[in-house]
Amino acid sequence: MNKPVLEVKNIWKTYHVKVLGGLKTYEVVALRGVSLKIEKGEVLGILGESGCGKSTLGKIALGLEIPDEGEVFWFGNSLKNLDRKTCKTLRPKVQAVLQDPYSSLNPRYKIKEVLLEPYLINVSPDKKEGLSKAQELLNQVGLDTSVLEKYPHELSGGQRQRIALARALMVNPELLVLDEPTSALDVTIQAQILELMKTLKERYQLSYLLISHSLPVVFYLADWIGVIYLGTLVELCHKSSFKRLNHHPYTELLIRSYLDPFAPSQIFSEIEIELNPPISDGCVFLDRCPVKTKDCYKTNPSLVKKTDLQYIACFNI
């Protein structure tokens, strides 16, 4: 069997934030023992609110942040003891598309240079080949080749996100980390980019780690849906059974707080959600949980397999 494209095992990451000009530091635990893997051709969608650690997970998966504890594997190779040569061959295989298409493209580079730079460094120094590859990819992402001579500021948000996708594909990657790829775009443009990401995935046999806070976006693209709350992966569920299974109380909360514009009007009454975020020793979700019991105060539950298609970190589900 093939090795999983990405595997992270028991990742912990703590940030030390300096305040008062470095006189004091306090700790922010971004990830608490997260483990997951992505098989070839799979899309894992990660849901969670801002500050829950989902972007940190993305950075760790990209190898941009080093976890305090735990290990990251790319195609079965641990990032810890990776020699230079393997690193050079593996790194292009894992690429990123970021949220804000306005700040993720160098404003002084023409689109031609934006696309060619990673190719010349990682694939081959042949400029001609690179250009034809760039042209082919621009066609794939639905842009005219005339944009090659343009600068990023001449393009709209949707066009820039297409360029970001094309740039990531220049080096023949196998895994794309998509960090909120459509949240800066309008609904109509978001639809186009989502469809494009689905087509590209099939065409180039890509795997995605999709980080988003939008339920419909994750639902559209992902095979597996992971939910992170305060740095803990509280649930991992396959899309096919998402609708009929019982969920972790936090997942339930997320589903309930999603405003469906096409819901029949009687559901549109009132949703009450209490909220006091800080956490204690026990379960991370303790303070907001409606189904807590004694056990929940003692330890943080770990992710347990419920069925082949669902893993939940909760004592009471």
Next chain:
Amino acid sequence: MNPFLVVKDLTLGLTYKRVPLVEKVSFEVKKGEVLGVLGESGCGKTLTGFSLLRLFPPGISYYSGEVWIDEIPLYSLKEKELYQIRGKKVAIILQDPLSSLNPVLSVKEQLEEVFKAHRPELTKKERFEKMVDLLREVGISDPEIRLKSYPHQLSGGLRQRIMIAIALAGDPEILVADEPTTAIDPTLQIQVLNLLKRLNRERGLTIVFISHDLGVIRWIAHRVAVFYAGEIVELAPVERLFFTPLHPYTQALINSYPKEGKFKVDLKVGVVELSKKPEGCYYQLRCDHPCDKAKSYHPQLLEVASQHWVRCFRYE
């Protein structure tokens, strides 16, 4: 009942060159109603929101038209008379509560400012009581402690509540809400929306709610105005708009929203350049049902069914 807010032929645009960005926008809002304003970025919905307070971002000027709030013509007033309108009749809450609160002033100082301006007759003690009541009303526990905090010490949801409290301090009758929940998480979003809904129900607060999020608009609005290229293209009660949209743009907008993992992609989407709007109908280049008339004539906003207004030749 007479409409409480009347906007008639409002036109705004660039200061240095005559480029209209909001063109002949007219609508009415009744007292106690929530009007949703929907549109993509750059369609003029935020400008319209600001213009209800006669405020403009730098580089934008008023061209023509009039806004009546409770029968007071906003654009015929002197600058000084506006102080009695802003905050007292109409207030605004903005998208990002962190950048719209002053980071070096405590919550108390920022709230007090409004009371000092609009209720100078109150004593210090009365003012304090009013502030505590107000924070309680917007759902903040321990208001006495929160009054002493600074914006950075508060969470996103709390900051947005503080913003709402500041807006409500002058006891306004209309609240302009410009994407107040885009910067916060879905679970908090519901809370802020519920709060606005409650204020609308209990205080009879009239709300103009600007957003690009279909779900949010569906949740809060009674009627919806859809903006495209600086003008209203469709205006209808919320359920009518979501289930029987008439204008091709509204249809594209609604069809492109992922439903059950499916949606229809509008291939002709492009950014409308407001300085290079086509002659005739502004939507003609993206339209699924292009007609000859649209090439040279500009359609009018007409009432095609009860309460349902559309700007499209197909329904004339």
